[in-house]
Amino acid sequence: MENPLPSPARPAPPAPPPPEAVAPLMRALAVLRALTAAGGRAAVSDLVRATGLPRATVDRLLSTLGRLGYVRAEGRDAVLAPALLELGNAYLAATGLPDRLGPLADRLADALDESVSLAVPDGDGLRFVHQATRRRAVSLAFRIGDLLPAERGAPGALFAADWAPADWQRWRARRAADPADAGFPAVPPRRPADAAPAGGRRLAADFTARVAAARTAGWSLDDQLIEPGLIAVAMPVRDPAGRTVCAVSVVSHTSRHPAAALPDAVLPRLRATVLAMERALTAPAPAVVADDGRPAAWRRASKRQLGPGFVESVARGLAVLTAFGTGRAALTLSAVAEAAGLPRATARRALITLEHLGYTTGDGGRFRLAPRVLELGFARLSGLTLPDLARPHLTALAERVGESASLAVLTADGADAQPAVQYVIGVLAARIMRVTISPGSRAPAHATAAGRVLLAASPTAGRTARPEHRTAPGPAGRPFLLDRVRADGHALVDDELEPGLRSVAVPVHDGDGRAVAALGVSTHAGDRSPAATRAAVLPALREAAAAVEADLRVAGRYLPVALP
Ligand code: PHB
Secondary structure, eight states, rough: OOSOOOOOOOOOOOOOOOOOOOOOOHHHHHHHHHHHHHTTTHHHHHHHHTOOOOOHHHHHHHHHHHTTTEEETTTEEEOOGGHHHHHHHHHHHHHHHHHHHHHHHHEEEHTSSEEEEEEEETTTTEEEEEEEEOOOSSSOOTTTTOOEGGGGGGHHHHHHHTTOHHHHHHHHHHHHHHHTOOOOOOOOOOOOHHHHHHHHHHHHHHHHHHHHHHHHHHHHHESSSSSTEEEEEEEEETTTSSSSEEEEEEEEEESSSOGHHHHHHHHHHHHHHHHHHHHOOOOOOOOOOOOOOOOOOHHHHHHHHGGGOHHHHHHHHHHHHTTTTTTTTSSSSSHHHHTTTTHHHHHHHHHHHHHHHTEEETTEEEEEEEEGGGGGHHHHTTTHHHHHHHHHOOOOOOHHHHHHEEEEEEESSSSTTTTTTEEEEEOOOOSOOOOOOOTTEEEEEEEEGHHHHHHHHHHHTHOOOOOOSSSOOTTTTHHOOOOOHHTTTOOOEESSSSSTEEEEEEEEEOOTTTTEEEEEEEOTTTOOOOOHHHHHHHHHHHHHHHHHHHHHHTSSSSSOOOOO
């Protein structure tokens, strides 16, 4: 039967890949996009359907991406994993925008007590690269990496002020092909009336008018373009050459300001911030931060180990993305090849592939990362908390040592309260005689192994704590004990909370070297000596802590990682 509905306009089919393009790299990126579109988790069979690739191909690509730490298998599902954030981090570090302008945006948010964000132009859309969020009445909070249609955010009208006729044509084609904004999962879909042709014409006229107004005024207002109540004012930030590199938005709600009053309320401070940002962009280029990517030897070893389960051309192509970073914004082909540990010809083909897909741009012999790199799972992974990051490593640890594992943080309620540890995850050993640790439970810090490693790392907590527990060393003994814990890098505690209980714990450090949590293994002492327990548990415990720390470094580079 014929479909009675008119068929929607289709976007122009994507250009065919150039002959030099690396097919496996394109397929691996398609798998990452499909996994992102599925919300970060998908059954392998669904990825096969979404990508149209053979099952064996998807399996090999997932195995390769797994080796890189970008995805993880959980039962029959593939799940995006935190190390994938390193691709978006490479883009953010290369632009230097969050590093240079982020602190100024945060200060503006404090001064106005409103949310402030930074967005960059990305095709006919805008993509967030920094968020200082203070959301109250507003339901929607965008994440770093989220993409909005240009016509639905205050920065979009500023960016469109620089569009060439071809850009407008692309915008109109996209609007016609996707009137409900289905291609932008970060925004609520348009109401049917707005998505209908008449609504679309009204919307186009409105956007053109806002672009013209923004060009004249130098700022732009979003009066509830995204959802009822949400309003924003944005100004462009220009580099010394006069190009708009990003826009700063102050975001509020009609319950705090009528939309018409928002510009007057925020523009003076917003203007001052933009001036400070433009000054910050004239500062000398930041020092190059050495790339700690995986060397060519790592790829060769992975190939030897995994055989067909490691597609080297994928690992090589993705290494091109992490060749960029702080002080490495625009690289020649030779610089890319050297940083990625690749022959020039290989780096060149990877760059051709990545440029075809919109992840890199090249002109005048220099290559750059494009904001689209953030579409590879960045927004999806950006809400991860420390327990989220730690859980898979704790599960693996508990399985490996056959004992219960836990993650704990230090808490203190009130100025002179006794420091306590709070367990945020407990993973049970798969056996009958096991120690149960309930998430949320607390214990006096000095009486537990986790507490002692955290007190030992804390400049003040350990020294000022009052002892209350029966066998805990008194105030005179504690500094000595904590010095010992600090020197050993772990604590072993026997029998202090409960007879027969023994726990061993090590600290977990964040990217700045602060001990933010403790990772522990709990067991019944039985007749094992403490030395025997250490020998059985510590190596695995240290490896698990190092794995959590690696994830925390990547995830915490541009995003605050919530502790519990
Ligand atoms: C935001 O950062 O959430 C934001 C920015 C600009 C808008 C709306 C929301 O127009």
